[in-house]
Structures are given as C-alpha cells and as structure tokens.
Amino acid sequence: MSILSNRAKGLKPSPTLAINAKAKAMQAQGIRVVSFGAGEPDFDTPENIKRAAIKSIEEGFTKYTAVGGIDELKDAVIHKFQRDNQLTYKRSQILISCGGKHSFYNLAQALFDRGDEVIIPAPYWVSYPPMVALAEAKPVIIETKEENGFKVTPEELKKAITPRTKALVLNSPSNPTGSAYTKKELEKIAEIAISHKFFVISDEIYEKIVYDGFEFRSIASLGEEIKGRTIIVHGVAKTYAMTGWRIGYAAGPEEIISAMSNIQSQSTSNPTSISQKASVEALIGPQEEVKKMLSAFTERRNYIVDRLNEISGVSCFKPIGAFYVFPNFSEYYGKSYQGKKISNSTELADYFLNVARVAVVPGVEFGADPFERLSYATSMKDIREGIDRIEDALKKLS
Ligand code: PLP
Numbered sequence: 283m284s285i286l287s288n289r290a291k292g293l294k295p296s297p298t299l300a301i302n303a304k305a306k307a308m309q310a311q312g313i314r315v316v317s318f319g320a321g322e323p324d325f326d327t328p329e330n331i332k333r334a335a336i337k338s339i340e341e342g343f344t345k346y347t348a349v350g351g352i353d354e355l356k357d358a359v360i361h362k363f364q365r366d367n368q369l370t371y372k373r374s375q376i377l378i379s380c381g382g383k384h385s386f387y388n389l390a391q392a393l394f395d396r397g398d399e400v401i402i403p404a405p406y407w408v409s410y411p412p413m414v415a416l417a418e419a420k421p422v423i424i425e426t427k428e429e430n431g432f433k434v435t436p437e438e439l440k441k442a443i444t445p446r447t448k449a450l451v452l453n454s455p456s457n458p459t460g461s462a463y464t465k466k467e468l469e470k471i472a473e474i475a476i477s478h479k480f481f482v483i484s485d486e487i488y489e490k491i492v493y494d495g496f497e498f499r500s501i502a503s504l505g506e507e508i509k510g511r512t513i514i515v516h517g518v519a520k521t522y523a524m525t526g527w528r529i530g531y532a533a534g535p536e537e538i539i540s541a542m543s544n545i546q547s548q549s550t551s552n553p554t555s556i557s558q559k560a561s562v563e564a565l566i567g568p569q570e571e572v573k574k575m576l577s578a579f580t581e582r583r584n585y586i587v588d589r590l591n592e593i594s595g596v597s598c599f600k601p602i603g604a605f606y607v608f609p610n611f612s613e614y615y616g617k618s619y620q621g622k623k624i625s626n627s628t629e630l631a632d633y634f635l636n637v638a639r640v641a642v643v644p645g646v647e648f649g650a651d652p653f654e655r656l657s658y659a660t661s662m663k664d665i666r667e668g669i670d671r672i673e674d675a676l677k678k679l680s
Contacts (some may be wrong), residue, residue, distance in 0.1 A: 460601020
C-alpha cells in the first residue's frame, strides 16, 4: 500500500506560489530578482482596516466565531452586494471562508460528484482545475481566442455542454488575461445556463479593479432565474490589499451555501475572528484607498502594455481589469541561448529567471502555452527595470 493517497500524489503545488518562493529564495541569497510573479497588491492594507483589527484584539475578540462567519460581516457582504450589484441576499445565502480560494474549494466539494463535468474557459486561474479534480469531477477546458478578448463565445460554450455538465466557471475580470465580460455577453451565457440547467460559478474577486470606465456586471444580477443558478465567489484580498488576512466569501442558493458551511465546519471552522472584523471595515468603511490603488494600477497597466507591445515579436492584450498582463512570446519559441533551445513557456520562464533575474509565471499553468503571466502589482521602478531585462534577454536569443 502506498503512503500517499492517489489524490495527493496527483497534486502539484500552486505554480504561482512556487515561483514566488523561488524568487524569494534567490533574493535571500542576495540576488536582485524583479518579480512579476505575485498575485497580490504591493500596497499596504489601508490604515482604517488595520485599526479595526487592532481594536478587535484589544477588545478580546479572539475566540471561535460562528463557523460561517459573524453576522456583522455577513451583513457587510449583503450591504456590498446591494450597494454595488443591486443584488439582495439573506444571511443564510452568505458564507465567509478563509479566502476566495477556500470559498471555491468548499463549493467544489459541496457541488460536484465523480463524473460531473465542469466547464472552465482557458486561460484560467491555476487553481480551478485542481480544485475541481479534488472533488473528483472532470474539468472540461475550452480554449478561448486572443482575438475574442480571451472570452468564451456562446457557440464554443454550447459545443462543450453534455448531459453531465454541472457548472461553468466564469472569472471576470480574469486572472491571468485581464479580460472581462460585458452585460450583453453575460446575458447570452445566462440564457445558455438556464436552458441547459447548469450552475455558474462566478469568481468576481477582481470586480473593483477595472479600467477606462468599464462597467462591471455580475451575471447573478441579470434576473432571478440566473441568480438561482449562480454562486458568486469573492473576497477582500485583491481590492483592499488584504491577501494575508485570508477572508473570502460566497453568495448563492441557501441549500448550496448551507452544504458549504457544513464542509467548513468539519475542516477549518471559522475564518480568523480578527480578520473578520477588519473585513467589515474594508467592505463598509471609506473606499478612497481603493480608488488610489486603482489609479496606480492604471498607470502601470498602460506602461507595461505599451512596453511589451514595443518589443519585436511580442504581442500583449490590453487588460480591462485585474492586475496581470498575458503577453504572447511564442515567436521566440525555437530560439536558443548558449546552445540551449527554448521550446515552451516553462523554459522561457526559467530562462527569464536564471538569465534576466525576472520572475514570471509560465502560460501553460493557465492552460495557454504561448504566453507568460506578469503581475504588475509592483512598483513602476520594478516594472521599468523588469521589462528592460526581459527585452535584453530576448535579444540574446538566436
Ligand atoms: N480567484 C482568482 C481568480 C484569483 O486570482 C485568486 C487569487 O489569486 C483567488 C480567487 C483567491 O484569492 P484569495 O484566496 O487570496 O482570496
């Protein structure tokens, strides 16, 4: 009998976290690495949020809470959905978890059985297929096209549907491409979900990071019928620079939320009490800091997209949201450095790290090998230097 379960044996660690760890290890040896790896804002958590956490410690709010989150935070989430999305939920339709990733994990465990098919458009966030597979369901990948803004078309979606289709995963704005669906596009998807009776998992964690006045819409807000088939996965990490606080939330039909809560009660129990109090302040307190961060992201996005597109043989889609670019480097595949050929996104990412001292995440991890993902949630100085280094490294290939 082998020591490890088949489930554990087949599982790789998250590649984004692995690359960050590698970059950090190099930095610890005194090597200056420019990291485009991390999927986290470089800003500090806003002061008012930190103060709310400190106050909760001082007041002794340091014990177990209700498994699914404190009512005060559920009410703040309900307030957020009403204020920002005109969506009405009851407390029984909200679950607070230890990050958006945990929300998705609970949901996959609550919703999927062996043999269920879950449609995931690629490029996708790295963790969706493994979390679906951990629930013994089958990820069904649809490759979207760059010329369609990396969005799944109704025709592509219909082709992937079978009687076993249980859900579609939508991530708008998207990690890694920065694409985002318009209301019209969402309406078409909603129609298909309703007529084929599958669920939509709508990961809206980048809702607040959208550019050029793009109007974010939640698919759940398009009518009662689609709302009844949608589970929103969300969190405070990206909007409020709170990645380390580990608070995510889900909203959806009571039966599903209640099953997710049972799974949470037998695994992690409640998310951190202190972080819950901080998240109340994040969601209902002043929102000025969010605007400031967005304005910095906008400047960085404009700069990095222009710089990448100026490099010969590189093309880069201009993101509508989130804080990643996903440039196509495939023109360089087949070229060599010191006799060593670079054939794919993993080898190119290794080359960038080892030769240029720049950390990026290979596109293959997101289901799209021609690309690399660069997070621009880092300083303008690092972005300038990192792109200079990438440009120089590409020139060395022949
Ligand atoms: N969803 C997407 C698309 C993400 O990019 C991330 C983080 O990288 C998450 C969910 C999870 O975020 P967290 O678990 O930190 O709340």
